[in-house]
Every structure is written in structure tokens, then in C-alpha cells.
């Protein structure tokens with residue numbers, strides 16, 4: 001069944017929606033079938049929604065533009081990403097005075113003390129890896145040596161995903177890239193404990209509930225996504241309704257074999 005047909009059925013529309021983007025509304029730069037139509041319907045019916053993405057590489061403006069370029073209406077203020085909780089979470093953990101070596105766009109982590117010059121990596125309290133173009137060879141060599149010398153320094157990768165689906169394969173998310181360094185560190189007996197803030201972790205869902213405001217019950221929020229480990233687990237843990245679309249990285253067989261924590265409330269072959 002398609003999501004758009006389900007929503008026109010007897011159950012009607014939920015109070016609100018959270019939409020994953022990559023693999024759900026977009027496939028690479030292409031729109032997924034029915035995505036633009038569904039969002040237009042929600043706008044007409046004044047059903048609130050946010051885009052909830054683990055993409056911490058693009059700014060909200062850039063991510064909206066990617067959707068716009070695919071013919072899908074979206075606005076920066078409708079974006080919630082894995083980097084949005086960085087500032088409040090750092091404050092809560094007492095890290096506001098710490099300085100982090102940043103791989104990523106400083107605009108995505110306002111209020112954080114960041115260092116982007118690799119020559120000053122040694123004096124940093126940790127790594128904040130949001131992603132984007134960077135010199136893998138130079139960065140990973142420097143980071144391997146940094147954590148080898150200082151295994152107690154902090155490692156923050158807001159997006160816990162390893163892969164991002166593309167029409168011709170996958171791209172490596174920042175944490176997928178970081179696995180290369182982590183594997184080498186493990187080979188010499190060093191185990192780091194990375195900190196994440198994106199789906200399936202609770203802070204992005206709490207942020208979404210704050211943004212919806214009073215009057216929206218999280219039990220009536222439908223979270224649509226393509227990944228069991230982030231979209232579905234996160235929605236289930238957050239007490240929301242999870243809906244898997246089979247247009248991204250997850251197959252029907254994988255969904256059927258999912259353990260309870262990652263079992264979607266609904267499975268749809270596509271949005272429309």
C-alpha cells in the first residue's frame with residue numbers, strides 16, 4: 001500500500017508528521033513519487049509537519065534548496081537536523097567552554113567554540129564531525145594520532161547513520177567515514193565512545209515536540225522514514241507512530257525480520 005492512499009482511508013490524517021528526507025522524500029537529487037503531492041495536501045489541510053533529517057552537513061537553507069530543486073516545497077524554518085541539539089546538549093553536559101576541532105560548517109553549530117586549523121588540533125578538547133568536503137587523508141591521519149595520544153578526548157558525531165542512499169549505491173555519512181579511524185584505533189586497543197544527537201536519539205524528537213507546540217500529542221505524530229535503525233527505532237522510542245517506506249535503504253524482508261524495538265507500526269511500498 002502507498003502512504004498517500006492509507007491517509008485517505010478511514011483512519012484519516014494524524015495530528016502531525018515528521019518526514020525523513022534522504023531515501024524518503026528524495027533519492028539522491030530526485031524526488032520520490034508522491035512526495036510533493038503529499039506535502040502540498042498537508043499544507044492545504046494545515047496539518048503541521050517538520051523535516052527531521054540526520055544530515056548535519058548542509059545548512060537548513062541548503063537542505064530546503066535541495067528539496068526545492070527536486071520540485072518539493074520546503075522552507076528552512078521547517079528543518080530539524082541532527083546538529084540542532086548540539087548547542088543545548090553541550091550546555092547541558094557542561095561542555096560550553098570546551099573547544100572542538102570541527103569537520104563541517106560552523107554555521108550548523110552556532111555558539112560552539114570550534115577550531116578548523118588542523119595545526120591546532122592537539123589543543124582541542126575533542127572532535128565535532130558534522131561532515132562535508134574535507135581532506136580525508138590528512139584529517140584521518142591527524143585524528144588517528146590525536147586519539148591515539150588522547151583516548152579520553154571527546155568524539156561527537158551528531159549523525160549516527162553510516163550510509164546515505166543514492167541511486168547508484170550509497171555515500172558514506174560522517175560516522176561511516178569515522179569508522180575507518182575507529183577500526184584502526186581498535187586494532188591498537190583504543191575504544192572510543194562516540195556521542196550522537198540525531199535519530200534515533202531522543203533530543204531531536206523532543207525538539208520537534210517543542211516546535212509543534214501545545215496541542216500536538218506525540219502519540220498522534222506519524223514519523224515517516226526509510227531506516228529501521230534511525231527513523232523507526234527513534235520514532236518508537238519517542239512514543240510516536242513509525243512508518244517505514246521501502247523506497248530507501250530497507251527491504252521488505254529486513255522490515256519483516258526487525259526486532260520489536262525497530263518494528264514499524266506501518267510499512268508502505270512508497271509515498272505515492
Ligand SMILES: [Mg+2]
Pocket residue numbers: 020021022023024225226227248
Ligand atoms: Mg533516510
